Amino acid sequence: MSExxxxxxxxxxxxxxxxxxxxxxxxxxxxxLSWISPIKEESLSAYAKRMSERVTAVxxxxxxxxxxGVLVQEMAKHIQVRKVIIVSSVKxxxxxxxxxxxxxxxxxxxxxxxxxxxxxxxxALFAFGKGIxxxxxxxxxxxxxxxxDYLDWSIDTLVHWDQEEADASVIHIHGKKDTVFxxxxxxxxFIAIEGGHAAIITSAQWFNSELPKLxxxx
Numbered sequence: 001m002s003e004x005x006x007x008x009x010x011x012x013x014x015x016x017x018x019x020x021x022x023x024x025x026x027x028x029x030x031x032x033l034s035w036i037s038p039i040k041e042e043s044l045s046a047y048a049k050r051m052s053e054r055v056t057a058v059x060x061x062x063x064x065x066x067x068x069g070v071l072v073q074e075m076a077k078h079i080q081v082r083k084v085i086i087v088s089s090v091k092x093x094x095x096x097x098x099x100x101x102x103x104x105x106x107x108x109x110x111x112x113x114x115x116x117x118x119x120x121x122x123x124a125l126f127a128f129g130k131g132i133x134x135x136x137x138x139x140x141x142x143x144x145x146x147x148x149d150y151l152d153w154s155i156d157t158l159v160h161w162d163q164e165e166a167d168a169s170v171i172h173i174h175g176k177k178d179t180v181f182x183x184x185x186x187x188x189x190f191i192a193i194e195g196g197h198a199a200i201i202t203s204a205q206w207f208n209s210e211l212p213k214l215x216x217x218x
Contacts, residue, residue: 002027003026003027003028003029004027004028004029004059004060004061004082004215005028005029005031005055005057005060005061006024006028006029006030006031006060006061006063006215007031007032007033007054007055007057007060007061007062007063007072008022008030008031008032008033008063008064008065009033009051009062009063009064009065009068009069009071009072010033010034010035010065010066010068010142011065011066011067011068011069011088012066012067012068012145012151012154012155012158013143013144013145013146013151013154014065014066014068014128014142014143014144014145015034015142015143015144015145016032016033016034017141017142017144018065018142018198018200018201019032019200021201021204021205021208022200022204022207022208022211023208024208024211024212024215025212028061028212028215031055031057031060033051033054033068034144035145035150036050036051037147037149037150038149038150038153038154038157040149042153044070044071044074044157044161045074045077047071047074047157048071048074048075048077048078049075049078051071051075052075052078052079055075055079055081058080059080059081059082060081060082061081061082061083061084061085061215062075062076062081062083062084062085063085063086063087064084064085064086064087064089065086065087065088065089065200066087066088066089066180066181066197067089067154067158068089069086069087069088069089069090070086070089070090070158070161070163072084072086073086073091073163073167073170074163076167083169083171083215084167084169084170084171085170085171085172085173085211085214086170086171086172086173087173087174087199087200087207088173088174088175088178088180088181088197088198088199088200089172089174089181090181090185090186091163091166091167091170091172091186091187091190092161092163092164092165092166092187093161093162093163093164094164094166094187095166095181095185095186095187096158096159096161096181096185097180097181097182097185098185100158100159103159104159104160128142128180128196128197128198128201129177129178129179129180129196129197129198130179130196139198139201142201166187171191171214172186172189172190172191173190173191173193173199173207174186174190174191174192174193174199175192175193175194175195175196175197175198175199175203176192176193176194176195177194177195177196178195178196178197178199179196179197180197181197193206194206
């Protein structure tokens with residue numbers, strides 16, 4: 001069987017290191033993507049088109065975590081892919097938690113002080129959820145994207161994501177204790193697993209066992 005490329009997109013503010021414990025058997029080969037700087041006032045669709053140019057393999061698999069899950073769904077609108085898998089993410093704007101939906105009309109998210117990006121503890125909690133307090137120092141190594149322009153763009157773009165209908169072909173994997181995107185706001189189907197927003201790290205053993213099976217499904 002010929003090699004199948006699996007492109008992995010980390011979450012907001014996170015580096016590709018979040019996938020360091022993910023190991024897939026042949027014929028799958030992991031390719032790690034990193035965030036690129038957005039152009040001023042760039043739309044998510046335009047950004048996704050630029051990012052999709054980094055997917056050079058034909059008929060590949062896209063895996064996205066958190067905001068990266070939103071991005072890979074948009075990338076799949078520009079290129080032909082074999083499968084889209086999102087982790088700790090949402091399938092449409094209707095699954096966003098209430099505060100994010102409210103921010104869409106109030107723009108309250110724009111009041112966030114940019115100084116908080118220099119506080120690694122605060123950034124780690126924002127990126128990985130409340131379940132990691134005891135391991136903050138460990139998680140800080142996964143944070144690489146701290147440019148305020150990128151973070152402002154990411155938050156604003158997520159809040160204003162315009163996808164109304166979930167794509168039924170997207171495979172959605174979600175931690176039961178996710179505090180960033182609480183499970184109560186999600187629409188079925190999704191696969192609930194143990195863990196919080198950082199499930200891709202804390203439940204890596206589950207992913208290594210189950211991802212190959214999910215990738216084989218039609």
